[in-house]
Amino acid sequence: MFPYPSGVMHMGHVEVFSIHDSIARNLRMRGQQVLNPLGFDAFGLPAENAAIQRGIHPKTWTYSNIDKLFGSAQRLGCSFDWERTIRTCDPSYYRWNQWFFLRFYERGLAYRRQAPAWWCPNDKTVLANEQVIAGRCDRCNAVVEKRYLTQWFFKITDYADRLLDDMALNTGWTERLKSLQSNWIGRSFGAEVEFEIEGEEKVAVYTTRPDTLWGATFFILAPEHPLAARLVEGTELEAEFAKFKDEVSRLTEIDRTATERPKKGMFLGRYAVNPVNGEKIPIWTADYVLLDYGTGAIMAVPAHDQRDFEFARQYDIEIRKVIEPLDPAAASPDAPYIGPGVMVNSGSFDGTPADVSVGVVTEWLEAQGLGRAAKNFRIRDWLISRQRYWGTPIPIIFCERCGEVPVPEEDLPVVLPEDVDFRPTGEDSPLASATEWVNVACPECSGAARRETDTMDTFVDSSWYFNRYVDPHNSELPFDPEIADAWMPADQYTGGIEHAVLHLIYARFFQKVLVDLGMASAPEPFPNLLNQGTITMGGKRMSKSRGNLVDPSEAFERYGADSLRLYMLFSGPPEQDFDWPEEGVRSIGRVAYPWLQRVWRLCEENRDVVSVGELHESPLDQALKRRVHRTIRIVSEDFERFSFNTAIARLQELVNHAYRYRAAGGGHPGVVRELIEALLKLLAPMAPHITEELWHRLGHSDSIHTQAWPTFDPALASLEEVTMVVQVNGKVRDTLEVPAGITEEEMKARALASAKVGAHLEGREPRKIITKPPKLISLVV
RNA sequence: GCGAGAGUGGCGGAAUUGGCAGACGCGCCGGCCUUAGGAGCCGGUGUCCCCAAAGGACGUGGGGGUUCGAGUCCCCCCUCUCGCACCA
Numbered sequence: 001m002f003p004y005p006s007g008v009m010h011m012g013h014v015e016v017f018s019i020h021d022s023i024a025r026n027l028r029m030r031g032q033q034v035l036n037p038l039g040f041d042a043f044g045l046p047a048e049n050a051a052i053q054r055g056i057h058p059k060t061w062t063y064s065n066i067d068k069l070f071g072s073a074q075r076l077g078c079s080f081d082w083e084r085t086i087r088t089c090d091p092s093y094y095r096w097n098q099w100f101f102l103r104f105y106e107r108g109l110a111y112r113r114q115a116p117a118w119w120c121p122n123d124k125t126v127l128a129n130e131q132v133i134a135g136r137c138d139r140c141n142a143v144v145e146k147r148y149l150t151q152w153f154f155k156i157t158d159y160a161d162r163l164l165d166d167m168a169l170n171t172g173w174t175e176r177l178k179s180l181q182s183n184w185i186g187r188s189f190g191a192e193v194e195f196e197i198e199g200e201e202k203v204a205v206y207t208t209r210p211d212t213l214w215g216a217t218f219f220i221l222a223p224e225h226p227l228a229a230r231l232v233e234g235t236e237l238e239a240e241f242a243k244f245k246d247e248v249s250r251l252t253e254i255d256r257t258a259t260e261r262p263k264k265g266m267f268l269g270r271y272a273v274n275p276v277n278g279e280k281i282p283i284w285t286a287d288y289v290l291l292d293y294g295t296g297a298i299m300a301v302p303a304h305d306q307r308d309f310e311f312a313r314q315y316d317i318e319i320r321k322v323i324e325p326l327d328p329a330a331a332s333p334d335a336p337y338i339g340p341g342v343m344v345n346s347g348s349f350d351g352t353p354a355d356v357s358v359g360v361v362t363e364w365l366e367a368q369g370l371g372r373a374a375k376n377f378r379i380r381d382w383l384i385s386r387q388r389y390w391g392t393p394i395p396i397i398f399c400e401r402c403g404e405v406p407v408p409e410e411d412l413p414v415v416l417p418e419d420v421d422f423r424p425t426g427e428d429s430p431l432a433s434a435t436e437w438v439n440v441a442c443p444e445c446s447g448a449a450r451r452e453t454d455t456m457d458t459f460v461d462s463s464w465y466f467n468r469y470v471d472p473h474n475s476e477l478p479f480d481p482e483i484a485d486a487w488m489p490a491d492q493y494t495g496g497i498e499h500a501v502l503h504l505i506y507a508r509f510f511q512k513v514l515v516d517l518g519m520a521s522a523p524e525p526f527p528n529l530l531n532q533g534t535i536t537m538g539g540k541r542m543s544k545s546r547g548n549l550v551d552p553s554e555a556f557e558r559y560g561a562d563s564l565r566l567y568m569l570f571s572g573p574p575e576q577d578f579d580w581p582e583e584g585v586r587s588i589g590r591v592a593y594p595w596l597q598r599v600w601r602l603c604e605e606n607r608d609v610v611s612v613g614e615l616h617e618s619p620l621d622q623a624l625k626r627r628v629h630r631t632i633r634i635v636s637e638d639f640e641r642f643s644f645n646t647a648i649a650r651l652q653e654l655v656n657h658a659y660r661y662r663a664a665g666g667g668h669p670g671v672v673r674e675l676i677e678a679l680l681k682l683l684a685p686m687a688p689h690i691t692e693e694l695w696h697r698l699g700h701s702d703s704i705h706t707q708a709w710p711t712f713d714p715a716l717a718s719l720e721e722v723t724m725v726v727q728v729n730g731k732v733r734d735t736l737e738v739p740a741g742i743t744e745e746e747m748k749a750r751a752l753a754s755a756k757v758g759a760h761l762e763g764r765e766p767r768k769i770i771t772k773p774p775k776l777i778s779l780v781v
Numbered sequence: 782g783c784g785a786g787a788g789u790g791g792c793g794g795a796a797u798u799g800g801c802a803g804a805c806g807c808g809c810c811g812g813c814c815u816u817a818g819g820a821g822c823c824g825g826u827g828u829c830c831c832c833a834a835a836g837g838a839c840g841u842g843g844g845g846g847u848u849c850g851a852g853u854c855c856c857c858c859c860u861c862u863c864g865c866a867c868c869a
Contacts (some may be wrong), residue, residue: 176863179785183865190869207869220869256867263867288867298869306782307867338782378868500864570806572794577862579793589819591793591806601821637797646795649805656805663823725801730850732801770849776800780849 001080001494002465004041005065009072010549011535011568011580012496012542018565018686019532019574019642020494021078025685026639028079029709035487037084037469038073040066043094043391044458045123045139048422058390058422062089072552077561077688079705084472088461089390093468095413096478097460098395100510102406103517105396109155110384112396112404116224116292117383118253119147124424125387126151128457129380130184130502135253138502143252152394152454153381156509160185160377162523163508172528174575180500186378191362193371195219195299196273197283203227203272206294206376209304210365211357214346215322216299217312219272219283220265222291223248231268231283240266241285248287256287263288263311274299275370277347286311294376302336309336322346326354382506384457389422389430391455399442399449408443414451429453462503463510466490466525481519493526496534504529530642533577542580555585559593562687567592569644569686595652596690599683602658603694606672621668624661627654628675629716635682636709644686651683678710726751727778728760742774751777 001020003013024036047058054061066087073080086093104110117126122142126149131138156163164185167178190208197203203221207213221228223245232241244266248256255261265286272283288307289298302312302319312319323341325331330339340354352360365371385394393414395407407414417437422430431453432438442449464478470487471479495504507525514520534541537548555564567588571578581587617625631654638647658675666672676698684691684704695704719740724747726734734756738747748769751757761781768780 174786176785180864183784186865186868188868205869209869261867286867288869290868293868300869305869307869310867376868378865497863570793576794581793586819587807590808594820595806597821641797643795643797645793646805649795652805659822723801727800727850730848735801768849770800772800776850778800778849 001037002039002041002462003069004044004046005062005069006046007065008068008551008553009076010542011552013069013072014076014552014564015535015568015574015578016494016496016532017073017076017078018568019530019644021076021080021688022565022569022644022685023492023494023639023642025079025688025705026709028705029681029685029707031708035084035469036080037086037472038070038078038080038082039084039086039465039469040069040088041458041462041465042066042087042089043455043461045125045388045390048388048390048424052423057418059089059418062390063087075556075561076552076565079688084469086465086468086472088392088458088465091413091415092475094392094416094461096464096468097392097456098407098412098414099409099478100460100464100513101395101456102409102412104154104513105406107513107516109158109513110152111155112150112152114148114150115153115383116146117149117151118144119149120144121426123388124426126383126385128383128459130382130505131457132253143254146249146253151383151385152396152452152456153383154460154509156382156506157377157379159509159512160187160379162512163379163505166508166512166523169524170527170529174529174531177497177500177504177529177531180497181505184379184501184505187375188377189373189375190358191365191371192295192374193299193365194275195297196275197227197231198271198273200227200230203297204295204371205297205299206374207299209301209358210361210371211343211346211349211352212301212304212322213274213276213299213361214343214349215301215303215320216274216281217302217318217320218281218300220286220289220298220300221268221283222289222296223285223287224291225285225296227297228268228285231270235269237266237269241268244285251287263307263314265311265315267315275368276365282317284315292380293378304336304338306336306338320345323354382457382509384460385454386457387429387454388424389416389420389455391458392416392460393431394452394454394456396452397440397442397449398452399445399447401447402442402444402449405442405444405449411443416455429455431455459503459506463506464514466493466507467514467520479519484519485521488520489522489524490526491528493529494532495529497531498534530574532574533572535578535580537580538582539579550580550584555588558585559588560596560689562690563588563592563596566596566648566687570648572645574642574644595655596687598655598659599679600690600694602655603676603680604697605662606676607697615668615670617668617671618666620661620664620666621671624657624666624675625671626716626720627657628671628678629712630719632678632682632710632712633714633717636712639685647682648686651679654679680704681707681710722774724750724774725776726754726757727776728757729780730778731760733757733760738774740774744771744773747771747773747777751779 024034028034042062047062051058051061088094101110118132119126120137120142122140123137127137132144135143137144164182164187167181188208190206191210192204192206194202194204232238263286265284268283268285270283271280274281300308302308303321304323322343322345323337324344325337325339325341331337342354343349343352343357362373393416395414397405397407399405417434420430420434424430438451438453440449440451467479467484471483474480511520511525512523515523542548552564631650634650635647680691680695688705692704721737722740724736724738725732734754736750764781766779766781770778
């Protein structure tokens with residue numbers, strides 16, 4: 001587990017820790033070696049914001065929160081490997097972020113360039129694409145702005161294919177999660193086609209529909225495309241274009257991507273040549289063409305593209321049909337035809353059928369030297385620069401003579417200076433004000449130089465921490481690859497769906513780079529991932545900003561950690577959201593706490609029952625014994641699929657039966673003892689404290705948590721008698737208790753002997769009899 | 782528009798392969814115990830027909846289908862949640 005230390009523990013932590021700890025404890029009892037540490041994702045913005053509000057240093061705030069969270073985790077009874085704890089804000093950890101940065105830099109995977117970037121005016125820093133949701137800051141919800149800045153990027157796009165294709169290795173991922181990542185990576189296949197522009201270099205366009213090339217009636221450049229400005233330079237259109245470009249740049253992301261907004265554009269006064277037919281087509285610019293997708297230029301085929309169609313209608317540009325729909329009814333004068341079809345009006349390609357047209361045209365383009373097969377991705381390189389203080393310094397030095405110089409490895413870590421005015425300015429990074437720290441000698445020429453003052457996105461910290469867990473105190477390397485190979489990939493990972501296109505995509509990317517660096521062999525870090533649900537309140541996410549975080553302290557005080565854990569686990573499947581009830585903590589006192597008391601009484605009232613040799617087991621005793629074995633079997637299966645709510649239900653049933661057994665006069669010492677010990681062991685992973693206490697009260701001196709998981713006798717775990725259902729024409733007409741080993745003949749005989757069945761047969765002979773021994777027989781008349 | 786997930790009693794949820802729908806729990810009803818009960822123990826509790834019982838009919842968002850048998854498989858539709866979305 002790797003929480004952000006935001007303060008005291010809240011219910012979200014309680015849920016995920018309870019799930020995770022129950023899994024870990026169960027696996028240990030099953031004899032597995034379990035590596036299950038707790039570390040802290042300790043860099044990040046909230047520390048600065050809180051520190052600004054309270055006038056204390058982010059470091060003080062962070063370490064104090066880590067202490068609190070550590071304490072709560074212990075109070076909850078989590079069995080973490082406490083000595084493997086890591087904190088990303090420790091120089092001993094973040095030096096390896098810097099070390100990785102240098103490795104990335106050497107391979108061209110870390111680079112600096114000027115590019116439009118999302119700027120959050122509230123947090124006063126740039127953000128990666130993944131951290132902008134529908135035009136708003138993922139963290140604070142402020143509307144983001146676009147700024148042209150020189151920033152550091154990690155080249156995640158180089159890994160886009162592998163990120164997509166290797167998803168097949170993640171067999172323990174939900175469809176939902178895989179779909180989120182696939183959408184985000186957004187691979188499409190098509191072709192790049194070169195268009196000649198008079199007096200200029202050729203410009204390539206990207207299209208997924210090369211079969212519609214003959215229908216291209218105009219050409220569009222993104223307003224920000226450098227060529228667009230050059231084409232109108234010195235013409236009467238120059239002023240109009242400047243105004244248009246300015247208007248487009250003022251649009252927020254939310255406005256620009258609003259599909260219902262009418263498209264705007266203008267003719268740039270020049271022409272391009274369609275390479276497939278030599279036709280001169282006008283060059284336009286339009287706000288719906290984006291600079292950073294494809295080549296920033298498109299061929300517009302209004303007859304077969306929704307956006308081009310709308311634009312052509314608006315500006316009265318020719319719409320030429322080149323695809324004949326397979327279904328004539330699909331053609332409409334008021335809409336473009338987007339689907340596949342037979343090529344028409346396309347010269348010698350006329351008649352090319354839909355299923356091969358794209359391939360045929362692409363091959364022809366390549367043969368003619370006009371274009372080539374191409375693919376495109378939606379995902380962009382990961383912008384990792386942040387203009388904030390509380391993060392890992394980027395290990396780069398700028399020298400007037402040598403330019404951009406990486407900090408030599410032996411000078412790592414570049415320690416974050418503490419005596420800095422860390423308030424964000426909205427201009428330079430706070431670190432720029434740390435004059436002594438900033439001004440350094442160039443590692444190459446020893447001349448005057450300045451350090452990079454931006455810090456790294458904290459998602460860098462969390463992209464490889466699980467590898468550090470295997471070797472947390474290594475001072476030579478981030479981790480020993482051999483040790484990592486012994487443990488990785490993680491057998492079981494737990495995390496929320498909100499990380500689908502954040503942490504989970506960055507960490508996968510990092511892992512693949514580690515493979516390429518020869519430091520890891522597992523291409524995927526967490527092939528099995530449990531997406532635990534969100535704790536909501538009135539259907540709304542719990543969050544600090546909403547002020548609806550529930551502090552578990554009251555639950556600890558009133559009902560204890562075990563009640564709280566059990567309550568969470570019993571509320572439903574782990575992957576499902578859980579709405580915290582209005583009555584709050586009180587419901588723990590109705591659901592979980594009384595049942596634990598019932599367990600306590602059952603154990604205590606039977607504590608002195610000691611087996612005194614072989615006593616005769618009555619049918620009553622045997623029935624209970626069989627139930628114990630069956631419960632062990634089912635609860636074990638429930639644990640394997642993390643179905644804690646049903647595991648608890650089965651234990652509740654067992655306890656109910658034990659009470660009934662006592663009420664019916666049962667009290668066989670051996671049977672009772674077996675029942676209680678099995679019950680405690682099965683419950684131990686979920687309720688570690690009470691089971692330990694009761695275990696000791698039974699007279700054991702060792703810990704219940706070091707006991708082997710109980711095993712069952714298959715013969716005892718199976719039922720002796722089962723309920724046989726008799727159906728007539730598919731409806732249940734009678735149920736009979738029969739021996740589990742009943743033969744089909746016997747089933748038929750018993751079914752036909754039933755008076756109830758006889759009444760429904762009304763004297764008719766069954767036409768057909770289906771038997772599914774021993775549970776079901778179906779008579780058809 | 783594209784993609785994914787979901788829809789079961791008053792509530793949380795169960796039903797692993799097509800085989801008694803509603804396990805377990807909450808709530809509610811009744812009983813026992815108690816000076817008392819926001820404690821504990823025992824029992825009942827899908828809806829409807831029926832005085833009741835026996836019995837029966839209906840019932841997993843809606844409509845069709847396959848099957849002896851469908852919450853589960855197939856087709857169509859509705860609703861909700863999430864993601865992507867002028868991505869060429």
